[in-house]
Amino acid sequence: MILLDRVSKTYNRRGSALERVSLHIEPKEFVIIVGQSGAGKTTLFRLLTREEKPTSGKIVVGGIDYDKLKDKDIPMLRRKIGVVFQDFKLLPAKTVYENVAFALEIAGLSNAEIKHTIPKVLDLVGLKGKENNYPLELSGGERQRVAIARAVVRQPKILIADEPTGNLDPKHAWDVIKVLEKVNKFGTTVLLTTHNQEIVNALRRRVVTIKDGKIVSDRAVGQYKNA
């Protein structure tokens, strides 16, 4: 489902952010990428969403080879991957309903399909009754659940979540993780980056540890210890 083959990313000023990273993630897997701040987790995330190009190496996601991807096809790629950001990235002038609907609107779904789909997804993330609220009227946890609803509403085969609990208190963080587990249960491959030790250890999933831009461990049921 996701393949990284000897992927490196070097910045002119910062130097090397990722060094020959190889990773293979099977469909329906739930994989956690862990590492300290600056380890290269976000760089990896940005490469997968094609916000950046690797300096070298090969990336294939959902059968799409990024080397062959043209600029005009990037929006199409992003519509196939569900993405959750640490800072939510919700549209402030749109309501909860409209933020989630936006993901379907850009894919060209009809109004009837959108009307039919959104209540189910909001129910899945526990936001029933908040349809008409604006993001600023919600708590951090609720905002992140809106972002997850937006990411999964198109039923993507892959969901990438970059530190989705980073800005949340423990209770809200767990709410978000539970939603991600639920999404994975429905068959979506989930790639979660985090440095929250408690969450990683409680989930008992595959854990890939990155340190200084390199993969230092990859365990089927991993544990994580903050250095």
Place this chain on the structure above:
Amino acid sequence: MKEHRFITFERIIKNGVVNFGRNIWLALAAIAMMSITLTILLFGVVANATFSHTVNDLTSHIDVSVYLKDNVSASQRQQLVQQLNATGNVKNIVYQDKATVLKLYEQANAGNTDLLTAISETSNPLPAKLIISPIDPNNLETIKTVLDKPANANLQSDPTSYSGDRKAAIDKITSATHFFEEAGIVGIAIFVLISMLIIFNTIRMAIFNRRDELVIMRLLGASSRFIRGPFVVETMLYGAVAAAISLIICAALFAIASQTLQASSLGLLDISYSGHFFRAHLWLILSGQIMAGIIIGAASSAFATRRYLRQH
């Protein structure tokens, strides 16, 4: 595919209109700026039209009188008229025979009994004349060249009115009006350019404030058209509203202030014409303003959003 395009188009329009309402404070700030700029521009256009009207009015009174000897026959006069018409710079020629000239002279000097008595004591001393109205007062030389031909000069009892001090005065007036007309056109062009820059910058600032939205939409996989479209629709609305506001401001200004302005222009300018021009061209001005507002708004937002779309 066609249906998908229609849905996208419908959503672009809808989102643009909704965004306009939801970002009302930002919209009001941009509209205020655009209204002021368009008002200044419209004021400049009307002022230029008023000035041109005054100049045209002034130059339309410039004519050339040719005084004919008493022995000039009708066919000789006709030949001269034909030659003058052939110059292409003659609007019309009026012939006044001796009796008519005398009658008009008497009417003009009705209060001066001494002069009228002196005139009546001799046979009519005033020559018949041709009054030539030129099309282009800046180009009276073409007429003068015909009149100065020896054969034509022999028909004239006195030098034409376009000679000596009068010629110098006419030449000065025409060259001055010519200069002011050109200056008016240059002035309007500069106004247009500055207006466009101000409006572009206003919209650029409004979009800069919302650049995060553009980036988020991009990361979610929205196409450039889908992201840019609502911004373009929104700024087109800014332009249309600003155009309507500027029109109302100008209408009010001309209605209220034209009398005061007329007095302060010392009668040099026909200020009342500005109101007349405004009313006569109201629909043209309204559609022109709205079109200008919409086009500048759309072009500015399309250009301003490009930067953020390209980076992501």
